[in-house]
Amino acid sequence: MDIDEDNWDMIMNINAKGVLLGMQEAARAMIAQGPMEDHPYKIIPVGSIVSRTAFLDVIPYSCSKYAVLAMIIGGAKALWEHKITVNGYGPGVVHTELWKQLDKDLVDIGMFEKEGQSLETLRENMILMKKLSTPEDVMGTAAFLCSDESDYMTGQLLMIDGGIVMQ
């Protein structure tokens, strides 16, 4: 009930419209270059665990990341005729500045009592591997999606979350 319209607009603009514009402008340049001989071009939007299951109290963020999933699938279908693939990855609970801010926000809205508690609760109750993620956990899959090794896949969103979302 407490979703703020300005917050909604800010998150949707950056996370959803930002991906749309990046996808459009990158694809425009790739199409102008013409198809490569041996490999497809690759567009890689970053999703999230909340691209597949919305969490309480981060609904605008979840909506923006569901939108990313829609653009991965829709973009894959729209752009293959130009030999462009679209695949994304969905990090889980990655211990970056972004999550530190979210942790503070969840204290501010009263969901948790003190900073660090949200991350610890998520780690203990949601992550099968019982371990928070670091950017290093994500880099290998991101590099795979950039590489020739992922040529024969499109429209996929790979979760790199230690076992939070399985589908």
Place this chain on the structure above:
Amino acid sequence: MDTQRLTGKYIMITGAAQGMGAANAKYFAAQGANVCIGDVNLDGVTAVADEINAAGGGKAVAVKMDVTSRADNAAAVAATVEAFGSINVALLNAGVN
């Protein structure tokens, strides 16, 4: 691991001044990719590019960009092509929560 796994990849990365975007940019360049990294935080993304260029793997250029601006997205793509001759991968990483 093949350290040249990403040779010949000219990659635009949005939101690369910190966190996963910066980590990916460094990792890709270490594997041979050239990266054009954008962020609203130009000082931050320039520092990441400097670090990549000092490391001696793939090259990096930094651009200031607001991903909600079509002109900025187009300019970042153009900067990738201008620096490396082509763009063949776009990693759309910028985000807030």
